Amino acid sequence: MRDAALxxxxxxxxxxxxxxxxxxxxxxxxxxxILPPTAAPASAPASDFSAERAFRTVExxxxxxxxxxxxxNDRVRDHLLQAxxxxxxxxxxxxxxSVQGGELSASAGGTGLARVRNVVAVIPGKASTRRIFLVAxxxxxxxxxxxxxxxxxxxxILETARALTSSDRLVNDVVLVLTDAEExxxxxxxxxxxxxxxxxxxxxxxxxxxxxxxxxxxxxETSERNARLVEAYATTPYPVGTSFAVEIYRLLxxxxxxxxxxxxxxxxxxxxxxDGAAVYHAxxxxxxxxxxxxxxxxxxxxxxxxxxxxxxxxxxxxxxxGDATYFPAFGFLVRYPGALVLVLAGVxxxxxxxxxxxxxxxxxxxxxRLAVAGLLTLAPIVVAPALAQLFWxxxxxxxPEYGALPIDPYRPDLYRIAVIAIAAAVVCCWxxxxxxxxxxxxLAVAGLGWLAVLGLVLAAVTPGGAYLATIPALAGAxxxxxxxxxxxxxxxxVITAGGIVAVAILLxxxxxxxPALGMAMAGVGAFLTVLLLLxxxxxxxxxxxxxxPVQGMPAVRARRRGTLPTLxxxxxxxxxxxxxLTVDRxxxxxxxxxxxxxxxxxxxxxxxxxxxxxxxQKWTSRYVSGDPGPVAEALPAFGDAExxxxxxxxxxxPAPAVTKESETTAANGDRVVTLLLKPQRTVRFTTLHVAASxxxxxxxxxxxxxxxxxxxxxxxxxxxxxxxxPAEGVQVVLTIRGAGPVRVxxxxxxxxxxxxxxFHARPAGVGVLGSHSSEMVAVAKTYSL
Numbered sequence: 005m006r007d008a009a010l011x012x013x014x015x016x017x018x019x020x021x022x023x024x025x026x027x028x029x030x031x032x033x034x035x036x037x038i039l040p041p042t043a044a045p046a047s048a049p050a051s052d053f054s055a056e057r058a059f060r061t062v063e064x065x066x067x068x069x070x071x072x073x074x075x076x077n078d079r080v081r082d083h084l085l086q087a088x089x090x091x092x093x094x095x096x097x098x099x100x101x102s103v104q105g106g107e108l109s110a111s112a113g114g115t116g117l118a119r120v121r122n123v124v125a126v127i128p129g130k131a132s133t134r135r136i137f138l139v140a141x142x143x144x145x146x147x148x149x150x151x152x153x154x155x156x157x158x159x160x161i162l163e164t165a166r167a168l169t170s171s172d173r174l175v176n177d178v179v180l181v182l183t184d185a186e187e188x189x190x191x192x193x194x195x196x197x198x199x200x201x202x203x204x205x206x207x208x209x210x211x212x213x214x215x216x217x218x219x220x221x222x223x224x225e226t227s228e229r230n231a232r233l234v235e236a237y238a239t240t241p242y243p244v245g246t247s248f249a250v251e252i253y254r255l256l257x258x259x260x261x262x263x264x265x266x267x268x269x270x271x272x273x274x275x276x277x278x279d280g281a282a283v284y285h286a287x288x289x290x291x292x293x294x295x296x297x298x299x300x301x302x303x304x305x306x307x308x309x310x311x312x313x314x315x316x317x318x319x320x321x322x323x324x325x326g327d328a329t330y331f332p333a334f335g336f337l338v339r340y341p342g343a344l345v346l347v348l349a350g351v352x353x354x355x356x357x358x359x360x361x362x363x364x365x366x367x368x369x370x371x372x373r374l375a376v377a378g379l380l381t382l383a384p385i386v387v388a389p390a391l392a393q394l395f396w397x398x399x400x401x402x403x404p405e406y407g408a409l410p411i412d413p414y415r416p417d418l419y420r421i422a423v424i425a426i427a428a429a430v431v432c433c434w435x436x437x438x439x440x441x442x443x444x445x446x447l448a449v450a451g452l453g454w455l456a457v458l459g460l461v462l463a464a465v466t467p468g469g470a471y472l473a474t475i476p477a478l479a480g481a482x483x484x485x486x487x488x489x490x491x492x493x494x495x496x497x498v499i500t501a502g503g504i505v506a507v508a509i510l511l512x513x514x515x516x517x518x519p520a521l522g523m524a525m526a527g528v529g530a531f532l533t534v535l536l537l538l539x540x541x542x543x544x545x546x547x548x549x550x551x552x553p554v555q556g557m558p559a560v561r562a563r564r565r566g567t568l569p570t571l572x573x574x575x576x577x578x579x580x581x582x583x584x585l586t587v588d589r590x591x592x593x594x595x596x597x598x599x600x601x602x603x604x605x606x607x608x609x610x611x612x613x614x615x616x617x618x619x620x621q622k623w624t625s626r627y628v629s630g631d632p633g634p635v636a637e638a639l640p641a642f643g644d645a646e647x648x649x650x651x652x653x654x655x656x657x658p659a660p661a662v663t664k665e666s667e668t669t670a671a672n673g674d675r676v677v678t679l680l681l682k683p684q685r686t687v688r689f690t691t692l693h694v695a696a697s698x699x700x701x702x703x704x705x706x707x708x709x710x711x712x713x714x715x716x717x718x719x720x721x722x723x724x725x726x727x728x729x730p731a732e733g734v735q736v737v738l739t740i741r742g743a744g745p746v747r748v749x750x751x752x753x754x755x756x757x758x759x760x761x762x763f764h765a766r767p768a769g770v771g772v773l774g775s776h777s778s779e780m781v782a783v784a785k786t787y788s789l
Contacts, residue, residue: 019496023503023546030504031511037335038220038244038512040277040301050170053163053307055300061087061159062291062299065142066151069287071688071755072118072143072185072192073728080142081123084182087162088125091169093180095125101706102185102195113641113691114723115710116189119730122196123182127168132177134319135207136310137270138164139193139261141186146688146755147778148289156277156294157212158182160303167307174314179207186261187285187776188689188727193261197268208233208313208322209272211262212302215411218295219279219519221302224249225262227271231325234339236312237273238330240305243337245275247329247468248513252520271323273309277302279519281411285774286597329471333508345470349463352474353456355481360449362488368445377442377450381538384434385454388427388534389527395426395581396526402585405596407619408773411522414594418584420518422577423526427533429573435544436567444545451538452480458535472513472532476539479505484542499542506539595771598624599778602652602760605638606659606785611652616777620648623770627652636718639784640693641725641751644717653761658684659785660750662692665735674701675740679789681726682733683752688780690752692736693723698746702739712739720749751784 043055064083070076088095104116140157144150161180168178179202183192197203223237223245237243262274277298283289313319330339363369400406406413438447459474483502487495514532521528590596598621601614613627632646665678683690694700700722703712712722726734740746757763757779772778
């Protein structure tokens with residue numbers, strides 16, 4: 005039987021050119037619609053958001069690292085207070101001790117606590133029904149100045165506040181919450197939602213973050229029952245958000261300040277731009293690294309959303325609807341009720357079945373060919389992601405420094421194109437090999453069938469992402485059925501319309517997913533690319549050169565034409581890879597990242613270099629060697645982490661002091677021992693752990709009760725990490741069962757690694773990994789009290 009496609013246009017060449025032009029235009033518009041708008045100048049109207057005006061705040065607060073508790077962070081806080089006062093507001097500082105909440109309450113080194121100083125201000129509404137909370141954190145990681153993370157969020161809030169105070173008052177109150185100690189333990193947000201009087205009645209939280217330096221500001225997380233909030237977000241000028249991102253984010257080990265608000269029962273949305281993540285938490289996260297178009301996207305949407313909610317009347321209904329499925333398409337936010345997810349998935353599967361039946365009746369396929377095509381369609385679905393992962397593995401072998409990057413290389417775009425090209429090469433090769441043997445129609449229907457099946461699975465497992473497969477499958481099936489009953493250009497137009505739907509839905513998702521997951525998960529990007537190409541198989545059949553000889557053409561030449569798309573895609577992957585390796589080189593402004601720490605054991609007077617690098621970098625290898633091993637015995641705050649070590653010269657550093665202030669006996673006979681933990685130098689945090697052999701039944705730190713059953717490992721049990729400790733020290737109350745001395749291990753940590761004896765400055769092109777332990781200098785001592 006001769007190969008039978010779904011449609012047979014009168015002139016294949018003209019049809020191919022027309023279809024390619026239309027789909028290229030659709031792809032361009034779809035991608036362009038999710039990119040950030042151009043930054044508005046400082047001369048923009050006072051009621052508008054201007055990235056250039058907001059950028060002044062970025063420059064003012066992100067000149068140096070300013071972790072919680074540092075003198076630099078005090079200066080940032082003073083600047084914020086002055087700026088808010090200058091807007092006619094009355095900002096206050098919430099100065100308190102907070103315990104890390106939610107799922108993070110028991111981290112590797114024990115429960116996290118911090119002294120936090122949140123900056124809070126209110127823009128009163130005319131007749132408020134519920135409050136809107138604009139949230140961002142003003143502290144930075146210790147390794148970077150936070151030019152993006154989160155000076156972008158803070159600057160967005162200040163510029164939004166300026167615009168709001170320059171125009172008519174809203175109906176509802178707007179509360180500005182600039183949190184402290186987010187990087188340390190999310191303790192600032194936790195302190196606000198649990199302790200501040202403005203949070204008692206809940207409300208709607210809009211959290212603003214950045215995990216990179218560029219890209220669109222994506223609304224990637226919501227509270228439950230989000231339908232009404234999504235409706236409000238859809239009114240913003242540049243809505244870029246997807247319910248699939250919510251599903252992805254839930255799988256990642258990440259949290260933001262929004263976590264505390266969500267777990268406290270607030271409604272709300274979480275937005276961030278995430279591309280350019282090589283600067284994340286690093287010294288290179290400078291104001292100069294920021295793409296101001298991304299800041300404009302952040303701010304224009306935040307201001308519009310605040311106004312929409314601020315004038316929405318009764319906000320108490322914000323969480324009364326169900327969940328919505330939503331995604332961007334050509335500048336709009338398409339959304340529909342979550343209740344339709346399973347229904348649409350079922351309809352899509354039935355539509356594909358109807359297409360198969362119609363195609364069989366028309367003689368375009370047989371049941372046997374469809375079954376074979378269905379089985380063989382698994383090949384690109386599996387092979388393309390596997391090759392994409394292998395591609396990244398090879399890149400790391402060629403350039404080992406990539407293994408130390410947190411998410412992505414500095415210039416990942418060419419590599420991303422290479423991954424897309426790899427997926428295209430696999431699909432085109434598969435299609436060329438099977439087109440004559442199985443039939444284009446059977447392959448196209450099988451591809452849509454797998455999309456429909458995947459949509460049904462996603463509807464049951466991750467409903468927010470089901471649209472990625474369901475809608476393209478449904479559109480492809482419907483247009484395919486129509487195309488079977490019309491001819492010529494009309495059939496081509498109908499099939500192309502189905503392709504446009506697939507492009508509008510899947511192409512922006514591919515573009516957004518690459519920076520979200522990074523090259524380390526390139527296989528996911530390849531997988532989504534395969535889904536897009538499977539949805540486009542009817543269109544691909546139109547534009548794919550025939551492998552069948554025509555009059556006057558030798559069979560060998562025809563077969564070569566049939567392999568042309570595969571060769572083009574393969575060549576594109578090779579060229580982009582070579583160009584990527586050429587362009588993405590490490591230099592002073594784009595350094596290779598290294599991670600190094602120093603630990604002094606005050607008990608023995610010995611010191612070690614430590615590194616958490618998975619693959620030891622060339623520079624780091626002068627300090628550490630060998631395989632990673634446990635360090636919890638000497639440094640219980642590291643929990644079960646395994647680090648590489650190397651001998652170091654002992655520095656003259658004082659250990660944290662632990663003194664017993666009192667001991668009493670409780671009514672049940674337990675001992676109540678009060679200790680004072682006091683660092684003897686300027687530190688970022690301090691820790692205390694009790695010997696595992698001691699039965700601790702209660703633990704109170706700075707007046708806050710925390711879990712006492714978290715084992716740190718290495719012979720140490722209950723403990724905590726206290727960030728930004730006050731100069732007077734931290735009071736610790738232990739409730740202990742049993743007699744005998746109390747053995748504790750105290751540690752504190754500063755960030756002055758470059759001052760340690762034996763440290764040699766990093767050469768040009770070698771930088772610091774943006775982790776929470778990089779550049780750390782720890783001093784630990786055991787006490788028996």
